[in-house]
Amino acid sequence: MTPSPVVSSLVQPTSTVERPPAPLAPNSRTFARAFGDVRDGWRQRELWGHLGWQDIKQRYRRSVIGPLWITISMGTTALALGLLYSQLFNQELGTFLPYVTAGFIIWNFILGVVTEGTEVFIANEGLIKHLPAPITVHVLRMVWRQVLFLVHNMAVYVVVIAIFFPALVGEYRMYEGDPIMQPGLSWAVLMVIPAFVLIVVNAVWVALLFGIISTRFRDIPPVISSFINLVFFMTPIVWHVGVLNKVTGGEGDGGGDWRMLIAELNPIYHYVEIFRAPLLGHVQDWHHWVVVGGFTVVGWALALIAMRNYRARVSYWV
Template sequence: MSVQSGTLQTVRVGRMSLWTYLGAMWRYRHLMFHLASADLQSRFRRSSLGVVWAMIHPLAFTVLYSIVLANLFKQEFTEFSIYVFSGFILWDAIASFVNLGAMSIISGAGYLKQAPIPMLIFPLRTCLTISVVFLLGLAAFFLYRTGMIVFFGVDQQIATILWLWIIPIAGALFLLGSAWATIVAFVNLKYRDAQQMLMILMQALWFASPVFFAREIFDSPNLTLWTAINPVLAFCDVFRDPILHGQAPELRDWIVIGIWTAISWAIALVMTAINDRKSIHYV
């Protein structure tokens, strides 16, 4: 079939190849970035402090939680609050990937019903927004920790070369988070009770991870297997090692994250291949 130069030709027969799909994703990349930026703008529009809220929010929660928990666990407030802050921003991102990711394709219905946009664009749009909020939280964390070191004499270094680990950590977080967001988005399309169940599941995961709870608890012999495979724990470790403990993240934790990411993306891609466009009737 000859195609005139300058004209588009599309042939549609059931499923498309991964390569064609990636090509379509590339064509719609501008839409993804523009919608992510629209999400960020609408999140802080009409508020006088605007984007600063993304920094105040984790700060306020940290102070609140730390006052209660430091008393409960008999910990020094200053140092403990830094631990809580680091856990909070990390957990907020992970929980958002799942909870907001579940609605990501449904919320793109208006666009998906107009044109053959790859559905995968929409979980990625949500994850981009979450990642920016995570980076703003990280900036707030850096300021807070510096304040604690300078004014309250917390014995940590303000910044070292180890902080560069933040780049691969944020990248890995986005990779795993976007795979999870994609999976739950497709599941939630067909089974709307999924979102409710996920919220409970995430709460359980929170309890089973050193987000606010002390890391030592998870070294208990009863928890050996869980500690070895828990992806949230691995993320807490790779994140806190360079920033709080002045050491490079351990390879073991990267392996756990790598395996989770590979499996999650394999599932996410299979689900996309099976469901993209077929599930438009459920949107």
């Protein structure tokens, strides 16, 4: 009796079918993924631009004058510090108050980027877990918010310059005995535009790097908050670098070089100076640009390494 086709199929050995190997899981720890996150974050400008603007509106909700409180607070602080330290250091108010104002404006931006940058991912825990977006979006949102704050604060600079404009036009010295004659306000003030763009580029890598580290190690934000006030007083914002030579008898005593290291070894000083110098018509010392450029390259390299290794873990750490 001939076996049925069904029985034949059961007794006959089945042929081995070669299946293609399972595709490997994409490796997320690559520089391509890190660059892609930054690129995709920049492309979503409409998203982080809207979120950053809404942050400011939410902060001053139900306020009568709204974001103008930023300008009032900034102006009051700059005026108080300018009046106080001009008397302490025996400097002309007409040149010293604009100096303090311009320095304090850019310091507020740097302060906001550093302090909020350490908690940028922690503060956006809900969005990170529920919104499929590059982590760079949250950094750009925070930096954009700080840019809007700085734009508000620039109104204080405009008012101060309008009041003390005669003292800043033409050559002048910052203090009596200053060996450097400042050229005064001119079209060189436009150099503040590339300076600020460079500072914003640095702000992004600072927030990315410190944000990732702080998300893993939660002790970093309070440590930075503890030391940030010390950095403020160590940075030439409410005092001029020439004071370092005046307080101990001038450069002739042989100690001027090491005293200048107090300012030169402070990276914040160079960021402040490339922004403040054109606003006041000061001599542009190009070594500040070299230092800031070097920090830009090294900082972005470190930020990309951190993103390459730990970008995918941020959502778990928060």
